[in-house]
Amino acid sequence: MLRKEPSRSYREFNDDDDEGDTQSPGLFGHAIEDQEPEELDGRISQEGFSPPVRFSKLCVKNVFNVVLIFFYVMLTAVAVFLAYQTISEFLNQLNNPVMSVTYKEVDSFSPPGIALFPGRAELLSCKHHLHDHIPPLVNPGTHQDGDCVFKNVTYVGPFTNQTEKKAMVVRGPSDVRNKELIFMQFSRNETEEDFSDITYMLFSKFSDLTESANTSEFMRDCERNYSTWTFSGGFRTWVKMSLVTTSGRIAEAVEFRQESGVVKFNDKRPEPEQTNQLFFVVFEWRDPYMQEIRVVVTANPWSSVAILCGVFMALFKATNFAKLTIHWIIRMRKRHLRNKEREMNPITDNCTADTIAQDPNSPSY
Numbered sequence: 007m008l009r010k011e012p013s014r015s016y017r018e019f020n021d022d023d024d025e026g027d028t029q030s031p032g033l034f035g036h037a038i039e040d041q042e043p044e045e046l047d048g049r050i051s052q053e054g055f056s057p058p059v060r061f062s063k064l065c066v067k068n069v070f071n072v073v074l075i076f077f078y079v080m081l082t083a084v085a086v087f088l089a090y091q092t093i094s095e096f097l098n099q100l101n102n103p104v105m106s107v108t109y110k111e112v113d114s115f116s117p118p119g120i121a122l123f124p125g126r127a128e129l130l131s132c133k134h135h136l137h138d139h140i141p142p143l144v145n146p147g148t149h150q151d152g153d154c155v156f157k158n159v160t161y162v163g164p165f166t167n168q169t170e171k172k173a174m175v176v177r178g179p180s181d182v183r184n185k186e187l188i189f190m191q192f193s194r195n196e197t198e199e200d201f202s203d204i205t206y207m208l209f210s211k212f213s214d215l216t217e218s219a220n221t222s223e224f225m226r227d228c229e230r231n232y233s234t235w236t237f238s239g240g241f242r243t244w245v246k247m248s249l250v251t252t253s254g255r256i257a258e259a260v261e262f263r264q265e266s267g268v269v270k271f272n273d274k275r276p277e278p279e280q281t282n283q284l285f286f287v288v289f290e291w292r293d294p295y296m297q298e299i300r301v302v303v304t305a306n307p308w309s310s311v312a313i314l315c316g317v318f319m320a321l322f323k324a325t326n327f328a329k330l331t332i333h334w335i336i337r338m339r340k341r342h343l344r345n346k347e348r349e350m351n352p353i354t355d356n357c358t359a360d361t362i363a364q365d366p367n368s369p370s371y
Contacts, residue, residue: 161222
């Protein structure tokens, strides 16, 4: 009866354990060696195979927890990498904006200002024409009637030291549908020079000059901000203009682009008159399209915010799961120690009873 009672109580303890804890054979190694073979066989037949089944369940649960922890770690690593890539791309796009080019079709442009610097050259004629039609020249080199609007401005150049400059500003063409153009003719008698030309400059609106309170300051600013071109004597230079508007991060800039073609002038004047060199220039709009260039920042801050929110959610979930896992491990460790202590007490009593049964002369407790 003393040998069977501990075995029965130990079996009941295993059946009452609802947590599925395993029992390590090492805990009972000395007790099993002290028992007789028939007692060991009887105990195995009574206990059955429940410990291996419980050990398998606990092993599967531990493996599942390890895999889940690894999954959350991988998820967090991927989220952090995506956040780093998104932020890097956002900063790169923010520092390197792209240019968006659009074309706006118009029927007419605002009359531009055509500033010419003839120097010693003399304006002979300035006339508006339509449909690219320029009538044949009549008495070239002589003054002719014109219909252009122009204004003379004297100012000090921005890039020269107190050098006075004289500009003749002409009101440019505006009707792009009917191909309005301006044909201008100059003459200059300077036979000492090897080459001769006339410099000109374009700005967006002629009305900006007429409405300006200080025309000299206005022309100085135009020369500082706009490019200058030239056309040569003895040729007809055909200038086709196009307007480009650039909208930056701070301000908006307007500039002209041009295509020019040069045709030689067949001078049929008498030879004595050919010493007076002639200049011909035509100004016309190239097409009815205004080019608009805008600086576009393609970086989207909301995408970075969304990625960061995902990263924080993944970190929070991983931290919470790690905390619960640590608590579960601590609880299982305490439970294992408690079960170990409870298992050792019946085994100790069983070993004491066996010793008393084998040695009847031993003192009773």
